[in-house]
Structures are given as C-alpha cells and as structure tokens.
Amino acid sequence: MIRALPILLLAAPAMAQDISVQNPRAYGWWLGDELVQQVQVTLPPGAALDPASLPRARAVDYWLDLRAVERQDDGNRISLTLRYQNFYAALEPSTRQVPHFPMRLMDGSRLDLPGFSYVTSPLRPILAPSRPDQLQPDPPYHLIDSRPTLMRLALSGVALLAGLLMLSRHQGWFPFHARAARPFTRAARRLRRLPEPEARRSLHRAFDAAFGRVLIGADLDRFLAQKPQFAPLAERLRGFFAASDARFFGAGSAPDQDIAALARDLGAIERGRR
Amino acid sequence: MTDLPLSDWRARLAEAEARLNDVVLGQSRTIRLLLLSALCRGHVLLAGDVGTGKTTLLRAMARALGGPYARVEGTVDLLPTDLIYAAHIAEDGRPRIEPGPVLEQGEDLAVFFFNEINRARPQVHALLLRLMAERSLTAFRREWHFPHLQVFADRNQIERDETFELPAAARDRFLMEISVEAPETADDRMALAFDPRFHDTTRLISDVVPGVLPYRGLNDLAQAIQTGTHTSPALQRYVYDLCQIIRDPHDLKIEGADTARLIRGGLSPRGMQYLVRAARACAWAEGRDAVLPQDVRAVFVPVMAHRIFLTPAHEPRRDTLVPALIEAAFARVPVPAA
Numbered sequence: 001m002i003r004a005l006p007i008l009l010l011a012a013p014a015m016a017q018d019i020s021v022q023n024p025r026a027y028g029w030w031l032g033d034e035l036v037q038q039v040q041v042t043l044p045p046g047a048a049l050d051p052a053s054l055p056r057a058r059a060v061d062y063w064l065d066l067r068a069v070e071r072q073d074d075g076n077r078i079s080l081t082l083r084y085q086n087f088y089a090a091l092e093p094s095t096r097q098v099p100h101f102p103m104r105l106m107d108g109s110r111l112d113l114p115g116f117s118y119v120t121s122p123l124r125p126i127l128a129p130s131r132p133d134q135l136q137p138d139p140p141y142h143l144i145d146s147r148p149t150l151m152r153l154a155l156s157g158v159a160l161l162a163g164l165l166m167l168s169r170h171q172g173w174f175p176f177h178a179r180a181a182r183p184f185t186r187a188a189r190r191l192r193r194l195p196e197p198e199a200r201r202s203l204h205r206a207f208d209a210a211f212g213r214v215l216i217g218a219d220l221d222r223f224l225a226q227k228p229q230f231a232p233l234a235e236r237l238r239g240f241f242a243a244s245d246a247r248f249f250g251a252g253s254a255p256d257q258d259i260a261a262l263a264r265d266l267g268a269i270e271r272g273r274r
Numbered sequence: 275m276t277d278l279p280l281s282d283w284r285a286r287l288a289e290a291e292a293r294l295n296d297v298v299l300g301q302s303r304t305i306r307l308l309l310l311s312a313l314c315r316g317h318v319l320l321a322g323d324v325g326t327g328k329t330t331l332l333r334a335m336a337r338a339l340g341g342p343y344a345r346v347e348g349t350v351d352l353l354p355t356d357l358i359y360a361a362h363i364a365e366d367g368r369p370r371i372e373p374g375p376v377l378e379q380g381e382d383l384a385v386f387f388f389n390e391i392n393r394a395r396p397q398v399h400a401l402l403l404r405l406m407a408e409r410s411l412t413a414f415r416r417e418w419h420f421p422h423l424q425v426f427a428d429r430n431q432i433e434r435d436e437t438f439e440l441p442a443a444a445r446d447r448f449l450m451e452i453s454v455e456a457p458e459t460a461d462d463r464m465a466l467a468f469d470p471r472f473h474d475t476t477r478l479i480s481d482v483v484p485g486v487l488p489y490r491g492l493n494d495l496a497q498a499i500q501t502g503t504h505t506s507p508a509l510q511r512y513v514y515d516l517c518q519i520i521r522d523p524h525d526l527k528i529e530g531a532d533t534a535r536l537i538r539g540g541l542s543p544r545g546m547q548y549l550v551r552a553a554r555a556c557a558w559a560e561g562r563d564a565v566l567p568q569d570v571r572a573v574f575v576p577v578m579a580h581r582i583f584l585t586p587a588h589e590p591r592r593d594t595l596v597p598a599l600i601e602a603a604f605a606r607v608p609v610p611a612a
Contacts (some may be wrong), residue, residue, distance in 0.1 A: 005323075018349060059471050150563075200610075201610055204608070204609075204610060205608065208608060211608075212605075213604070213605035214604060214605055214606065214607060214608055214609060216566070216568055216571070216609060217565075217566065217567075217568065218567075218568035218571070240403040243609070245564075245566050248506060248508040248509075248610040249504075249506045249508060249509050249566050249567070249610075250504070250506070250563075250564045
C-alpha cells in the first residue's frame, strides 16, 4: 500500500487545472452534420500537455468521426477545437453520447476532455416512399483546366533535363565522358593491315594528332619535352623519323622498321599500360 | 679558287658564319639567312629598328664575299641618274660625267648596298628593280652586265614620314626580307654596349677574312647546290600544299582575322621558286643532299612573308597576322601527305 502511494499520487488529477468547454448544442443534428466542441484548458504554471495524449482524428465509433483536432497555445492556456461529424442514420430522434477522453500532462497527472451528448433525428419520415426524383441533382461540375499544369510539368521537365545535362557535363558523366583522344592506339589498330608507306604515313598522322600540330623530325625534342611519357622510346622515335626523312625526302633508301610494333608500344604508353 | 670542291665550300661557309657571329652578336638567324641568300644569289632586304647592326652586318657580309662593292644612301632627292652617273667640274673647268656608284667598279661589282631604301623615290626603285631582276642596266649608251651582283638593302621601320613604301613588284624581287631585332640576351646587349671592340665598326669587321666566300665562285656553287640537292615528290607536294593553303586559308583559324577574306594576293610563282632555292641552300648548308621539311620551315618566313598581300582591312595588322597565318599553315599541312 505504502509502496503504491507514489503511483497513486502520480495518477491523481492535477489540482490547479481549469477546463472550460463549449459543447455543441444538444438538439437538432442530422446525418452528416459537423459538431464543433471548443475546450479551453488553463494549465498551472510549469505544466505542459503531453502532445501524444491529444485525441487524434479517427473514427470514434461507427456513427461518429473525429475529423480534426486544432490546437492553439496562448501562454499556459490551450484552446482545442474538436470537429466531429455525425454519421448516425437515425430512425427516430435519438440521444448519442460522445465519450470523454483522457489526456496526460507531462508530469504524469491526468486531465479529462469531457464528453457531451446530442440528439440526432431522421431527415425524412421513415415510411415515406423513396423515388429517384427525390434525389438532389448532381452539383454542377467544373472542368479543371489542366493546361497550365501541363505547361509547368513540361517546363520543369525541360529544366530537369537541362540541369542533368549541365551536371553531367560538369562531372564528366555519360554524354560528356568522351575518352581522351588516343591517336596512337587508333593508329596501332589501323596500321596492322597496312603496307609500309601507308603504315608510316598513318603513324605520322597519329604523331600530328598527339602533338596538336604537324610534327616533323626537327620537332621531336619539343614533342618529347611536351609528352615526357614517350621519352623511353626516344631512340626508336629518332630512328623512325630519320627513316621517314630518308624514305620520303631523301635520295637514298631506308632500312625496314617494325612500324606496327612501334605503334603498339606508343599506344600502350598512351593508355598508361607502361 | 673559284672551282673549289663542295666540301671545301661547306667548311668556308662554316668559317664565315662563325666569324660573322663573332662580329655581330645575337644575330645568328639573320647571319644564317644572309649566307643562304648568298648561296642562292638572291637579293636581301633587311628591315628593323635603328641601331640593331644592320649596316655593320652588311659591311661584314660584303667583306666575307670579297670583291668590289658600292654603297648608296637613300634620300628623297636621289634620282636614278645619281646611281649611274657622277657629274663634276674637272680641273680644266669643264663639266664631266663619270660613272656613278653602280658603275664605278665596273661589271665585276659584287655587292651593292642600298641604305634606307624606303627614303628613295619610286623612280629609283624602278631602276633598282631592273638591276635586281636582270643584273643589267643601260648607261653610256651600252648595256652593263653584273653577273656577280647581289643587292642588299635596308629599311628602318620607325619612320613613315617622307618615305616611299616599296611597290609589291620590287618587294617580290627580293629573295628574302629579314627583320632584324635587337639581340635578346642580356649578355649580348651588355657586351655591345661596354666592350670597346664593338665601338669601331671598321676595325670590328676587319676580323672577317676578306673573300672567305669568294664571290666569283658563288654562281657556280649556287648552280651546283640547286642541281645537286634532291627534292622528293613528297617535299614538292608539301611546298605546294603550304603555298596553296596560304593562298586560300579559309579553313585555318587565326585569331582576330576572317580567314576567308584575309588574302588579296601574292605568293607568286617566283616566290615559290625562291622558296625552293632557299630551302635547297639551307639543306646544303646543313650538310644534307636532300631537302627536309625543316629546311622549308627555316626559310619560309623570310622568303614568303613579304610576298603575302592582305586585304585592306587586315593590312594594318600585318605584323601579327602574317606570322600567325604561316604558323597556322605549318601546324596544319601534313607531311608526308597521304
């Protein structure tokens, strides 16, 4: 008993609370009407309502929905507006009892939202025959003009697409992720099947592309300074250009060279394989 | 002396080049080009700032060639007859007409200097034109022939007042137009200013061995170089493509120029011929028996730049546009072409 005392004390209703209620009128409600209950709670200083204990919009019973709960705080004074909707299809005037609702304060003390009762009545005599022409005409319907919405949709689609394009351009994603030009790799692939002078020319075009301008033998040092990754091949490149000079411009002839192998090695360096 | 073997000529060329570089500091490119012009028997126009050593260089060059030389200063009131005739009152009080600067040395004249050529009037240019093109002129009722003549002219680019721009035809007859800049390195500039050796040009050029490149042999040497230096079909194609793309540069990109309307004319067939001659000489001077693309590149600007005529809208910016055009052409034209 003594051990249970603190629990009892906790559960005891707070003394300083002050509830004033404005209930909906007690009579004259029909099926579908909205009943509004206004509750004002003045809390003692320092106390606060546990927001989890507020009533939630829900079906209270099969004949009553709590559609909305609005809360307004003004200092320690809380105004609650509860909007019920009556779904009781009365066959005769009948009193309905809306149950009270327990709430909690943060200190654990309890607070009751008082219930209320109302009388609801049938809309028409229960025995009167029902005819289709008694139905109210349908309310006139309004066509919603969807064009501005579609326009906005299209605009945002375009903006989205443009944004994606810019983003992917900035990030170097799909359409902009073109791989660095690899002239030597391409040349190596192409000149496998070419006979000597064409293969040689083809490799010269690859040098031009890699250098960004036409590369002649005299430029080789500048090329190697600009692309030092090819420096290990310097001797073979010198040999290649010397042979080209002899073959294309010289009066004599030049020894044969394995151009395909040179192109393969250049391509491998270009792809970072060496 | 005049029928030296080719290898001996090469040694002499190297000797002359070394000596000239010793006399005129920081102008190795200009010196190389002047020597090439001598190997091609072509006339040269030097253009540049005042006091960059143009005249010293030409005097040293004349000394290296040996042979008689004549010199004329261009002035506004210079007349063609002043080049040919010298009029004076003789001791007996009677007027005499003697041969002028050009004829004074006879038909053996090897070098003719024309200082400040743009100060002379067009009549003088016309006479010079014939002298350069045909190496001959008419005076004292007869034809004079100058088989060894090489004309060097210079022109300063600072003043435009009281000057007469050379007509296109006259410029076309110069093998090269070399622009002479002041030496670039600080060492050269300081040496030129402080070393007393450079203060007296006459003493300075006495370092050059007279006639190290004997002028009488140059015609035969030029002939031998032109026939003996091979130009392959691939190289001929390269030269043709270069000239073609400069004549019609519409698919080149040059900053600040509409390349479709850049060129008004120029690059005459004579220009191409001169280019090939100079490239052959360049290859020979490098010790090769065949012309390579780098020979064409080395001589292209001095031989061709003054033969490119731009449309009036672009002409004022010629100093930047023409080098950019040539640079773009060399960057674009593939060699060896497919």
